[in-house]
Amino acid sequence: MTEGVVRLLAGIDGGGTGTRLRLVTPEGVMLGEGQGGPANIATDAAQGWRSVGDALAAALA
16 A cells, blocks of 8 residues: 655744744655745645645755
């Protein structure tokens, strides 16, 4: 059932002025990094998740 599954880890640094995300393998090999807008979940959770999504899309590009 796990044939063809690729496991990746995302490290996310989200804050009031911007979001940084790194995508790595379980072995620690960095595959990509991206940035997004503000991600202060306490003040605007929806905007925060959009920023995380933007950073992830940039890391995958």
